């Protein structure tokens with residue numbers, strides 16, 4: 001501990017830059033984009049601060065131009081994964097014992113580096129690796145990750161401040177120890193901010209980490225590593241490996257020092273991880289913390305009193321931004337018959353106005369989906385909806401993978417509330433609409449609650465306060481993030497802590513104190529000043 005009760009800088013959300021035509025930030029990020037696009041980056045593994053090039057490489061290509069190669073990355077063998085663990089454990093003692101304010105300073109510096117000199121690199125690499133338009137890149141790879149780093153430092157200091165009371169003659173203290181072992185962070189492709197947050201939130205609390213990013217986010221993951229290095233994160237604290245996820249996971253989960261998993265990704269993968277951890281439980285020195293944020297089948301339900309244009313805008317943004325590849329993206333919508341045509345026609349107009357193509361052309365609102373597997377899956381569901389008698393393609397419905405993995409934003413209207421695209425997470429720009437009879441509002445709320453195994457996000461639109469309250473109660477367990485008269489996407493760190501329950505995860509709320517509490521193991525220290533010398537209590541006479 002330092003010699004003072006230090007106050008951390010007050011966290012405020014990073015302002016989102018506009019990138020409007022003619023703005024200096026637009027020119028600057030496009031310059032960086034071109035440099036990356038026309039260059040070739042070679043991404044090594046990072047173990048103990050060293051760059052490891054195994055020679056077993058894969059190429060990286062932008063989803064919007066899949067024949068164009070922007071670099072390579074190196075795949076880990078089992079020995080590399082094992083050395084990532086031993087390195088982390090060697091780094092643990094010094095890192096866990098470093099004063100908290102020194103740890104905090106590393107991550108605050110990382111936040112300022114991203115806000116300043118690395119902003120273009122974070123955004124341009126995210127535009128290329130994950131096909132985000134500049135606005136989607138900015139709110140993710142710049143603003144959200146900066147917010148995670150700054151707010152988490154503030155939450156950490158608040159956790160440390162939380163101390164028990166002390167009775168007369170004693171002093172009770174709680175110290176928030178890091179976990180005894182290493183944390184395994186596994187991150188998804190869709191948010192550079194999540195890739196940054198999962199390893200750093202655990203490391204901030206004094207833990208050492210082995211991080212496995214998604215194969216489809218490695219370009220932007222490399223920029224995060226560069227930032228952390230420049231911020232002065234000591235070697236061995238966060239070690240980065242890529243390659244066969246099963247081999248990497250089995251190797252890490254086999255270690256007796258495995259102390260926790262910080263996962264974001266699909267439900268199926270998380271359930272598999274949980275089972276493996278369960279099967280290995282006798283091996284571990286400590287019960288591992290299991291934190292996972294997973295899939296969603298997020299809803300919008302509109303009451304007949306809602307505003308059609310507002311509902312349509314929530315669908316156009318909530319279902320189609322970043323090609324619907326947000327865990328929070330609206331993918332099932334319930335419209336009352338009296339409003340359905342109006343809402344759907346507004347959405348159709350919006351879709352007709354969307355431009356689709358490379359994020360380098362900033363007029364494009366929609367770009368490509370992440371990879372061929374995702375493209376083929378989406379095309380399959382669209383084709384099926386064209387055939388099925390209980391479904392109809394109301395808007396969109398075309399796709400083309402000749403240059404990039406482009407799927408046109410698509411609205412399916414179904415007469416079956418249990419239709420396959422009402423229940424399955426598609427993770428793409430496809431939304432399914434079910435039209436209910438106006439007098440079936442309460443029954444439809446039950447339908448919303450019981451249709452999906454997930455419970456991540458959801459939104460109610462209504463102009464009537466009684467129905468807003470009814471929906472808020474009826475859908476209490478249907479969404480961990482519940483929105484009233486707003487789209488279900490776009491959670492901001494510090495404002496809308498994010499996560500869902502049911503099959504959507506452990507709901508440990510990324511970007512909140514609850515999440516950081518999972519990465520510490522409190523130790524209570526009681527000190528007695530005048531220690532008793534006689535066992536007899538007064539009642540014994």
Ligand code: NAD
Nearest residue numbers: 187188189213214245246249265266269293294295296327
């Ligand atoms: P994914 O599950 O395919 O991959 C996530 C990570 O797990 C990647 O690093 C991947 O390499 C790894 N992985 C894959 N198979 C594995 C295995 N058998 N063992 C160990 N690791 C394995 O998910 P994705 O396509 O990258 O991301 C999309 C999914 O993530 C969606 O389901 C989405 O809803 C979810 N997601 C949820 C949240 C949330 O906060 N709830 C946020 C973002 C994404």
